[in-house]
Amino acid sequence: MAKKKDKNSDWLVKAYNNSEFLNSPPARIIRILSEVIEPETRFRKHKVRNTVVFFGSARTLSKSDALKNLKKIQKEIKTKKSPSRSLKQKLAQAERDLSMARYYEDAAIISEKLTRWFKKIKNDKKQFIICSGGGPGIMEAANRGAKKANGKSVGLNISLPMEQNPNIFQDKELAFEFHYFFIRKFWFFYLAKSLVVFPGGFGTMDEFFELLTLIQTEKSKKYMPVVLYGSEYWNKVVNFDEMVKWGMISKSDLKLFKTVDDPESAFKYLKAKLTKHYL
Numbered sequence: 001m002a003k004k005k006d007k008n009s010d011w012l013v014k015a016y017n018n019s020e021f022l023n024s025p026p027a028r029i030i031r032i033l034s035e036v037i038e039p040e041t042r043f044r045k046h047k048v049r050n051t052v053v054f055f056g057s058a059r060t061l062s063k064s065d066a067l068k069n070l071k072k073i074q075k076e077i078k079t080k081k082s083p084s085r086s087l088k089q090k091l092a093q094a095e096r097d098l099s100m101a102r103y104y105e106d107a108a109i110i111s112e113k114l115t116r117w118f119k120k121i122k123n124d125k126k127q128f129i130i131c132s133g134g135g136p137g138i139m140e141a142a143n144r145g146a147k148k149a150n151g152k153s154v155g156l157n158i159s160l161p162m163e164q165n166p167n168i169f170q171d172k173e174l175a176f177e178f179h180y181f182f183i184r185k186f187w188f189f190y191l192a193k194s195l196v197v198f199p200g201g202f203g204t205m206d207e208f209f210e211l212l213t214l215i216q217t218e219k220s221k222k223y224m225p226v227v228l229y230g231s232e233y234w235n236k237v238v239n240f241d242e243m244v245k246w247g248m249i250s251k252s253d254l255k256l257f258k259t260v261d262d263p264e265s266a267f268k269y270l271k272a273k274l275t276k277h278y279l
Contacts, residue, residue, distance in 0.1 A: 051131035056138025056198030111145025143169035225273040226257035
């Protein structure tokens with residue numbers, strides 16, 4: 001016979017159902033573990049073992065969106081006898097966005113090419129899948145390319161006050177929402193077999209240099225081909241040769257990544273390296 005519940009115990013709450021406690025500072029370790037264990041459970045369920053990770057700016061627009069925005073501003077300027085300074089600045093930004101849009105298009109092409117190749121690999125244990133940060137810009141382009149090839153892709157989203165809106169091209173069952181940057185970066189690297197790094201800002205630099213440091217210091221023993229995409233951008237923003245000259249890195253460290261400027265070269269390089277080391 002079931003024991004009758006005492007009405008006086010209705011106010012009692014188990015610790016794992018106590019939302020106030022679970023969101024408090026003392027329970028931080030529980031939240032951290034949740035961001036490790038829950039994604040691992042889903043990755044195992046969907047047999048995600050190897051990823052090719054795309055990094056890049058959330059601000060990079062597609063060519064169609066950039067062109068639409070530029071035409072809108074140009075039309076607005078035509079109605080003004082003397083365009084304001086802020087409007088001229090908007091025009092300059094729109095022209096810059098259109099120029100940078102080529103990186104969005106190239107990221108989508110590379111992702112699509114890789115995904116079509118991945119689908120030809122019959123061994124599930126050696127299967128690859130595209131992974132991005134799940135947001136807009138280059139992240140969206142990577143997920144979009146995989147979707148165009150009818151393949152699945154991972155989105156490692158993170159809650160931010162700006163820019164990080166989840167894109168519609170990541171697979172829902174493989175779309176994650178993180179609070180902690182360091183756990184998110186753990187998942188970027190743990191399953192990664194290759195990195196493709198497009199032009200970006202602080203976030204891209206942070207991800208690229210931290211993971212490059214792990215490779216340089218051999219904290220990871222796996223082989224990791226790294227593609228740095230867009231020499232025009234990277235050669236101006238980061239002077240790696242000067243770092244060698246000043247003795248801050250070794251000349252051999254420049255071999256830890258390969259700079260490329262077109263989708264076909266990136267695809268051929270990644271296909272060759274992944275085949276040699278993992279297939």
